[in-house]
Amino acid sequence: MIQIQKRENNIKAIFILCCVFFSAVLQAQHHQYVDPFIGSEGEGNVFIGPSCPFGMVKPGPDNNKASNSGYSADKDKAIYGFSQVHVSGTGGGPKYGNISVMPFSGDTGNIKHESLRSNEVAKAAYYSVLLSKWNIKTEITTSPKVAYYRFSFANNDNNGIKIDAGHFLGENPVPNAREAQQFVGSEIEIVSETEVKGYSKIRGGWNNGATYTVYFHAIFSQPFSHFKTWKDDQLVSGEKVQMDEGKKTGALLFFHSMQGKQVEMKIGISYISPLKAKKNISTEIPHWQFEKTLAASQALWENLLSRIEIDEDASSDQKKMFYTALYHTMLMPVDRTGENPLWENNGPYYDDFYAIWDTFRSSNPLITLINTSREVDIVNALLQIYQRAGYMPDARSGNSNGRTQGGSNAEVLIADAYVKKLKGINYYLGLEAMLKDATVPPGGNEEQEGRGGLTDYNTLGYVSNNFVRAGNRTLEYAYNDYCLAMVAKGLGRNGEYFRFIKQSNNWQNLWRPIEDNGSSGFIMPKDASGKWIDSIQCDVSNGRATYVKYTPLAQDWPICVCWWCGFFYEASSWEYSFYVPHDVATLIEKCGGKAAFEKRLNTLFNNGYYNVGNEPSFLTPNLYHWIGRPDLSSERIWQIINKHYNASRSGIPGNDDSGAMSSWLLFHSIGIYPNAGQSYYLINAPAFKRTVIHQEHGKDFVIKAPRLSAKNMYIQSATLNGKPFQQSWIEHEDITAGGELVLEMGDKPSSWGRTMLPPSLSTSK
Amino acid sequence: MIQIQKRENNIKAIFILCCVFFSAVLQAQHHQYVDPFIGSEGEGNVFIGPSCPFGMVKPGPDNNKASNSGYSADKDKAIYGFSQVHVSGTGGGPKYGNISVMPFSGDTGNIKHESLRSNEVAKAAYYSVLLSKWNIKTEITTSPKVAYYRFSFANNDNNGIKIDAGHFLGENPVPNAREAQQFVGSEIEIVSETEVKGYSKIRGGWNNGATYTVYFHAIFSQPFSHFKTWKDDQLVSGEKVQMDEGKKTGALLFFHSMQGKQVEMKIGISYISPLKAKKNISTEIPHWQFEKTLAASQALWENLLSRIEIDEDASSDQKKMFYTALYHTMLMPVDRTGENPLWENNGPYYDDFYAIWDTFRSSNPLITLINTSREVDIVNALLQIYQRAGYMPDARSGNSNGRTQGGSNAEVLIADAYVKKLKGINYYLGLEAMLKDATVPPGGNEEQEGRGGLTDYNTLGYVSNNFVRAGNRTLEYAYNDYCLAMVAKGLGRNGEYFRFIKQSNNWQNLWRPIEDNGSSGFIMPKDASGKWIDSIQCDVSNGRATYVKYTPLAQDWPICVCWWCGFFYEASSWEYSFYVPHDVATLIEKCGGKAAFEKRLNTLFNNGYYNVGNEPSFLTPNLYHWIGRPDLSSERIWQIINKHYNASRSGIPGNDDSGAMSSWLLFHSIGIYPNAGQSYYLINAPAFKRTVIHQEHGKDFVIKAPRLSAKNMYIQSATLNGKPFQQSWIEHEDITAGGELVLEMGDKPSSWGRTMLPPSLSTSK
Incomplete structure (x- = not known):
């Protein structure tokens, strides 16, 4: 008190x-x-x-x-x-x-x-x-x-x-x-x-x-x-x-x-x-x-x-969009420290995680970057919720856990804090909370907390069609397991590390080698006996069932199935089959190599399979980085932003989701984008010639792109603190150390970022 | 409102x-x-x-x-x-x-x-x-x-x-x-x-x-x-x-x-x-x-x-014990109608079910008998808790479900109300609540509500040693399934009836044909692969594990295992192996027939394996009825009461458990004892020459034993409303109809109750 x-x-x-x-x-x-x-x-x-x-x-x-x-x-x-x-x-x-x-x-x-x-x-x-x-x-x-x-x-x-x-x-x-x-x-x-x-x-x-x-x-x-x-x-x-x-x-x-x-x-x-x-x-x-x-x-x-200062020469609309995005990211979750009616008020308490599924990808990393002590408080609040309510929430509002869209993504926040070395968090307790998610099925409360379908996942290696949202659950659990494994490893808990790093490959168990629109291999539904599911029973009338074929383009399930009952939550297999944030290298392999992967990404964006207004594809425009083409990532990013974001009243392309849409815009605008749960940011062409991040501990990090213009939107080379910087990603510790990243811009794609590829589980072994 | x-x-x-x-x-x-x-x-x-x-x-x-x-x-x-x-x-x-x-x-x-x-x-x-x-x-x-x-x-x-x-x-x-x-x-x-x-x-x-x-x-x-x-x-x-x-x-x-x-x-x-x-x-x-x-x-x-009047000639101590027992039964659960802070106050609300595991056997049937409308309110409160909180509680206090000792015994209250034809309850909703218990595992909340170990139970047919309290859970779920089946049958839901009536035999899956102290066949622990478990790992020191043999007399698990983590809750296999309230006939068969069963019961009581101070054996003294020896039931009952109950300050042999101990005494004192969840009462030698039950609907039911004395404690014959009554049990509807049960008492065991045996699943087919 x-x-x-x-x-x-x-x-x-x-x-x-x-x-x-x-x-x-x-x-x-x-x-x-x-x-x-x-x-x-x-x-x-x-x-x-x-x-x-x-x-x-x-x-x-x-x-x-x-x-x-x-x-x-x-x-x-x-x-x-x-x-x-x-x-x-x-x-x-x-x-x-x-x-x-x-x-x-x-x-x-x-x-x-x-x-x-x-x-x-x-x-x-x-x-x-x-x-x-x-x-x-x-x-x-x-x-x-x-x-x-x-x-x-x-x-x-x-x-x-x-x-x-x-x-x-x-x-x-x-x-x-x-x-x-x-x-x-x-x-x-x-x-x-x-x-x-x-x-x-x-x-x-x-x-x-x-x-x-x-x-x-x-x-x-x-x-x-x-x-x-x-x-x-x-x-x-x-x-x-x-x-x-x-x-x-x-x-x-x-x-x-x-x-x-x-x-x-x-x-x-x-x-x-x-x-x-x-x-x-x-x-x-x-x-x-x-x-x-x-x-x-x-x-x-x-x-x-004021903790992020952008170029004074930025346009009025750019400033408006930028600071409004930053503002929108800081409306929620809500600081209710001292206002928790459920247990002793002896620590930070936050409510209205609405939902972590939306915010873990870019909003929380943004808080970590400019308001680190608050992210520590938020993680500690989650751990206290785990201790008192039994599980960390995915969503929580009105002092109640619920509802969980897919994975147990509070785990990503723990891992993100751990790999970014945030102080003031009991990571042993964090690991315990992650293990609760990963080992204790929530049963009838699966909508409220924990991992629904865990009984399948932990025995079959995937969530079968006996459970709803089996597709994104499997994918997200695999990534959550990766996050768990990394914390376990850091804490010297090798038994758990080996178990969960292995499980982080579980997404492959739903990888079905079928072709669709010129690309091959998709996350598809499977029953508990291991049989792929081709079609969905839609309706029964006069004793006759109607079946609808299930394809990689099906948005959720066919319309006959309820909103939360599909194979995926709020996206299609075309989108979700890109969701392997910890092992993009293996994903590329499964897709048939770099050329096939590039084609596949192009198909996603060009054919309109990509949904700008939702979170599952937040990382996808950056995936070109892993085939050595950060220039293509930048192209996509700015194509998306210019088309869908603006300074008008309808300038946000989907539900802002507690600022998730806004923080996505914001990171790309300053030229770095986090792969939440991991320690680095992918670098893209920024919106501003100069951005200063005033970090809480007092050290500034500056991102400069002095020759940036509408034409000069390709990174030619980079230096970090004056030294050549070949990689297309930057580690969090390079930012916290303070310093200057200078991006030399030009009007054509360059060889920068072509040879060194960002981290992947399979290549880091 | x-x-x-x-x-x-x-x-x-x-x-x-x-x-x-x-x-x-x-x-x-x-x-x-x-x-x-x-x-x-x-x-x-x-x-x-x-x-x-x-x-x-x-x-x-x-x-x-x-x-x-x-x-x-x-x-x-x-x-x-x-x-x-x-x-x-x-x-x-x-x-x-x-x-x-x-x-x-x-x-x-x-x-x-x-x-x-x-x-x-x-x-x-x-x-x-x-x-x-x-x-x-x-x-x-x-x-x-x-x-x-x-x-x-x-x-x-x-x-x-x-x-x-x-x-x-x-x-x-x-x-x-x-x-x-x-x-x-x-x-x-x-x-x-x-x-x-x-x-x-x-x-x-x-x-x-x-x-x-x-x-x-x-x-x-x-x-x-x-x-x-x-x-x-x-x-x-x-x-x-x-x-x-x-x-x-x-x-x-x-x-x-x-x-x-x-x-x-x-x-x-x-x-x-x-x-x-x-x-x-x-x-x-x-x-x-x-x-x-x-x-x-x-x-x-x-x-x-005053709804139960006992013989005016009863001794002062008898009156004190009787009315205090009745009083103790009516302290809990607590009527909090209009005081529910959790949802709309638009129905009866009761709290402090502490726990139904204790009270379902005799306390609730007593409320049904003398204060029927209140039992209807209690059941409706449980159904509202199911609707709002997701599951009916086993225990509930301070407006929170939890903890569950064994089965989902609120189901017994629903079945008891249904077979006794209580009006004012939506039994379709009741069945829905029972099905929730029986089909949706509570996962990490198994201590709070629902059926822990249900994933085992519904696949293996028993709860394996992967879950704590696997023994009494299996036994109680089997009986809960029987209760569910009977309600389903009555509502014309044959699919569910057949599934659950079959499952009600699941207790047999843990019946191990071993011998102990002269009796054969006991409920014993089994692992998920079907292998019987002989001993429990107790301690590991210097890399060496200590094992303790698990026997039918082990109270809970050996002392090295935590109180709530044993194979049984608060009793041994000797006690729990008698807990098949719906199919005593089959139990007798499994035990080797009537003679073996009688010997087994005698061993339980004579060797001190029976625990008077707890609920698992509440029905056991009456099990002699099923071998045609209600006289032996009466002998045991009075032996127990005379030894363990009295009018002193320490006159209750165990935790009164919201009046459970008291209601057990009370029923036996008036000469009938309910088999909760089923529609009848077993008849034993009463304590009083005359008992009048003033029922809420106005009709009295009188139990007379005019020649009762310390010597004349054996029922020689009986009449119901003047007609010979050969059976050793009486249906609830015979009581609600009003009337008079007259027990002719004598000083020697008689042939009354020897040929017609009380109902059992296997004999009622």
């Missing part, structure tokens, strides 16, 4: 210090390039409201209960409230949307109020909108756990502020509807003429999680003249308490003589108790200075965003 | 009605025979404080943090508090002990206070003790969710009442110590000069459960003059709030001018919120009349205890 207190005090100190510092020096602010609207249209699903980095409170406008972020870009969708908890970039059933706040004027006898919006502004740490129906301007900023609202009223009287403790996103009246949040209870209490407290208790949502409770305490800058409260739509005057009887509750607070005046509200949230929510206010925002709070939050952003 | 409101109103109405009624008519009160001290010494571990039937609040004296009930009979152990939640009769690590209250005098600057006790009185619904150090008399009674205290002070000044929100039983500083409760958080708030509220948040305990929160609201009959509060042992004056920072909190409330005066305190608890705890007070005890509350609670007991 002392540790936590210190942490919290530190955060407070930083928050206040930053505030003082940055209100003085206001120039060259990276956070000004952040445009939270990027990805708010199309499929990005990003959260547009204000938040601190990894902040617990995420207040924002809700105008669509079915939207993952609560927000729909549609101008005709009226805002009906601003709830305090959101996630960013997610798909599937919505989560959170707790404790909705809404100012209004006029009809004081009604619970429901909504207005169209105008003058919408979203910046890092700030959101404002004019509720045009009543001309009420609503501004929001936050500290880590407290939302700060400023309402400017136009009408003199009959102004109200609603607090709806029963609100949540993704409501579905069916009791256990899959992925739907379900109401459990709520409570509201008028504490004084300036204070209201209560809670919201919800279960379910995308991860089908257990019940979580969001407590709140709200303080107003001036007393409300009177109030009404409700339970189950029954609005009554003067009743101070609406206790939890499994019904929705809320309050209307009324303010008079307000024309042109403002009411401010600080609303602290907590997962512990209303008193802790109140304490969060007094710790983080003891004053009534909106601008000061805003400046402090911006300073927290500035502190992190 | 309307349903719940109605339920709660009903309880309230009954509570108040009973109170009015029974304060008028105070005679022939069965509850006066209850002696809560029976089982408080020795191994009984019963809770001695007051409680309503199945009541949520269980306030009682704590003088031993390591005791399961919080209580040690040792006179030298000082009482240090009265906490509000306890369990009764349990073993293993303690659970609960939340929100401890303690009156004291004198030292007002200290948190710790304790006193030796005298004048201890415990009755149904009432407990009082004199804290001799300060001559403070403490009296306690309860409503279902509210504890009512009356403190009579001797000193004039410096009197205090402590509320310790951080207290819990079984404290262990090691973070995840097995079976140990662990502190998570607590909060306390002085609401006014007569009100205090807060909570206690604890995890772990015997079932290694997730965190649960007990909220409380306390109201005092007169204002305290001043107070101190503490956090983490730091006692301060005047600080009203000690919020949750993961530290223990509490308050000292001071009362002056108290000589010879009383302070009363009502403390409501809730698992929902402090406001709900307060509401529970205003709903259940809106007044300040201790005696009225006591009378109302006694009336609730009287209502249930």
Whole structure:
């Protein structure tokens, strides 16, 4: 607890210090390039409201209960409230949307109020909108756990502020509807003429999680003249308490003589108790200075965003895309240190891993690079979850593990931290957590945690069609096993090393030598007896079954099979058959050698089999590196980025997935891309002539490409700290050591990177 | 919710009605025979404080943090508090002990206070003790969710009442110590000069459960003059709030001018919120009349205890033992309807199944017999747990499933309800829940729920030594499969019927034809390849392993193996090899026929292989019925009872296990014993000449044995409703129809019950 207190005090100190510092020096602010609207249209699903980095409170406008972020870009969708908890970039059933706040004027006898919006502004740490129906301007900023609202009223009287403790996103009246949040209870209490407290208790949502409770305490800058409260739509005057009887509750607070005046509200949230929510206010925002709070939050952003400085000459759009990508990567997971209701609060605690399957590839490596101590905290939080809840999560939200898309990829985070030599992690405990995944089947809880189909995998060497998602499970387990093996080896645990390094070849057990569109060999489904499966039974009517042929191009299973029940999750065999991040050399061999592999990659990209909007193929554009053609990797990367990413509101090509899409863009923009779980980055042509990475320990690493231009996008040669650098990848320790990587650019492919190939399991033996 | 409101109103109405009624008519009160001290010494571990039937609040004296009930009979152990939640009769690590209250005098600057006790009185619904150090008399009674205290002070000044929100039983500083409760958080708030509220948040305990929160609201009959509060042992004056920072909190409330005066305190608890705890007070005890509350609670007991009337001529000890046994059976599980924090409160909710493995055999059948609607509620609660938590529990406490000793015996409750035709249960849903147990392995959560080792069981036909407790798991799963099959059959689901009725023979797969102490054939461990296991590796030192031979008499495994890791749970093969409740006829055959079986039973009892203090052998004394010798069953039963049960404080021979030991005694005392999961009761010589069962639907069933005496303990013949009754068992429907079973008693064994044998799977085909 002392540790936590210190942490919290530190955060407070930083928050206040930053505030003082940055209100003085206001120039060259990276956070000004952040445009939270990027990805708010199309499929990005990003959260547009204000938040601190990894902040617990995420207040924002809700105008669509079915939207993952609560927000729909549609101008005709009226805002009906601003709830305090959101996630960013997610798909599937919505989560959170707790404790909705809404100012209004006029009809004081009604619970429901909504207005169209105008003058919408979203910046890092700030959101404002004019509720045009009543001309009420609503501004929001936050500290880590407290939302700060400023309402400017136009009408003199009959102004109200609603607090709806029963609100949540993704409501579905069916009791256990899959992925739907379900109401459990709520409570509201008028504490004084300036204070209201209560809670919201919800279960379910995308991860089908257990019940979580969001407590709140709200303080107003001036007393409300009177109030009404409700339970189950029954609005009554003067009743101070609406206790939890499994019904929705809320309050209307009324303010008079307000024309042109403002009411401010600080609303602290907590997962512990209303008193802790109140304490969060007094710790983080003891004053009534909106601008000061805003400046402090911006300073927290500035502190992190400024850790990567890109070329000043970069275009405005480039800067906007870059810093917004960095911003999007730091919205989640959420730092809930000191706010864990499930066990002793004696270590860092993070929630909303949503999901590690999305973020392990590039988001977590990015945190490691610029905010190493936070990645250490995140890994330690995962290990504490393992210790208390039994397994590390793949996804976790609302304090509940679940759902697992494929592998047990938290293991990759452990391995990534280990090979990058992050300090402050008990890797013996990490190995234990990895071994739990790899040896103890989760049984009926396979959707929640662990490795589903492990009983098959550990006996047959692959997951058979007796289990859903058998294809990507097998592939991902093989890579997870590689990660486990490397940690085991490092810790001198040879027995486990040999077992799991062998198992890391298991992907080959589903490698079927068939041809499709000119390429040969694909990961294909197999039954438990070892027989390849050619077709899927789709439907039975009048005693006759319909079968659909299963091909390497089938997206998931044929449409007749449920979304999570296919052979692959969210991609085809064409995409997944490239997923062998630890042994690309063997993969190339299986594909028929370098020429066949190059052709195969070209087919993937040229025929549109590659899906830019999802994670399984994140590494694939870089696979040309392993046939000695990093130039082709760069070509593909920039082809993809230029076509699918931009600075507009629909500038993210798929669900941003807690910033996964954004961090993918970001790494490629600076010219390095991690192979998560391994110690190196692949080098590609960057977007900027100069990038400086200010590392947490104080040493800078600079990537320069002085002659870079639209034409000069081929790396001719490279030097590291002045010495020739022939390899097309760079080790993490070369970066942490500080220094300078200079890329000589030219307008034609060169021989650079042709002879030395990046690491592979089979070639490193 | 309307349903719940109605339920709660009903309880309230009954509570108040009973109170009015029974304060008028105070005679022939069965509850006066209850002696809560029976089982408080020795191994009984019963809770001695007051409680309503199945009541949520269980306030009682704590003088031993390591005791399961919080209580040690040792006179030298000082009482240090009265906490509000306890369990009764349990073993293993303690659970609960939340929100401890303690009156004291004198030292007002200290948190710790304790006193030796005298004048201890415990009755149904009432407990009082004199804290001799300060001559403070403490009296306690309860409503279902509210504890009512009356403190009579001797000193004039410096009197205090402590509320310790951080207290819990079984404290262990090691973070995840097995079976140990662990502190998570607590909060306390002085609401006014007569009100205090807060909570206690604890995890772990015997079932290694997730965190649960007990909220409380306390109201005092007169204002305290001043107070101190503490956090983490730091006692301060005047600080009203000690919020949750993961530290223990509490308050000292001071009362002056108290000589010879009383302070009363009502403390409501809730698992929902402090406001709900307060509401529970205003709903259940809106007044300040201790005696009225006591009378109302006694009336609730009287209502249930009077449902079985035994012969008025029974001895005082017999009455005491009988009604105390009935009382002990109705302390748990706990009715928490309307108090479920985990999902919508729209149905009956029970917690503290501790464990069904203990209670399914006789306690639940007893509830079915005299309080049918409650058993329906309990089964429906289990089905709701299945729907929301994924599996029915074997054990559940603090709102968490876990731990499972052997089979998935909640299935027996479903089957028992089904074959006894209980109305108001969705048996299709019940079958679904049973099928989940029988087909979906719990994997790493096998300790929490489901069938551990199911992957073996469903492929090999038995659980191999790859899994712990393989012996009793195989036996219990076989019986669970029988139960499942019978429900499937009744619902017309023949596919499942045939699969599971066949599997119900699986016990035979571990039947090894070896001889031990003159009997042949025992359930013995086998490995996954089908090889019998003869010895257990016990220890390895200096590279040399020690092996211990495994015999049918080995209790659990040899001592070198952990308690929960043996081949059997809490019994030997000698005991468990009799556990085939659905097919005793085949068991007799496997044992070598009737004579061999009789000899085997005699060896079990005469050689002391039978363990009276545990559940695995609950049915065994009755197995003589199946060789046509119910007279021998009766002899054994009374031999056991007379030797091991009595009306003293150590009158229960083992952990009472939520009343399991008590209900076993009770059934045999009235002359019938259920074979849970099946529709009949075996008949034995009763303890009473006349027993009347007042069934809930209004029809009485009478069991008479007019010539019963110490000598005349053999049934010569029987009539049911005046007609000759040759069979040694009676169907449940014969009892529910109402009527009269008359047993003609004599001093010698007779031919009654010799020819018609009770049902068995193999003979019923």
